[in-house]
Amino acid sequence: MAKQTTPKQTASLGENETLNGSNTLPALIEIAPDRSVQLGEVVLEAFHVSGLTAEAWNALLEAERDSLLNAAIEALKASESRKASGGPAFKPFEFGPRAKQEIRYGGKTYAPGERLPADVDDTTLDELDEIDAI
Secondary structure (H helix, E strand, C coil): CCCEECCCCECCECCCCCEECCCCCCCEEEEECCEEEEHHHHHHHHHHHHCCCHHHHHHCCHHHHHHHHHHHHHHHHHHHHHHHCCCCCCCCCCEEEECCCCEEECCEEECCCCEEECCCCHHHHHHHHHCCCC
């Protein structure tokens, strides 16, 4: 069973609801040499981005949930890297559209329901939309 996390209560998370976390990710995740975040924070942010209900989130296969969590971690790392280099800060949990079918992009395969990265170029997005892949 996945680690359970009890994040701060929000409008979309009931008082007695918990969100499944991950059995494969550590409890503390380093996103920069001097900055770590708790798995619970990553779970809560990925949950909000997913748009799922708590019940649907908890029903995800662990691999699907871990994919969403890893995307959130990568977004956090990118945000920290930009801050460290003096670049403009951006919202760390920005994602592209959801895949409707399996998509191979940038050396990675995205399963149906997974979000593509936010930096997919417009031409590629148009092509994917034309074939109803997103």
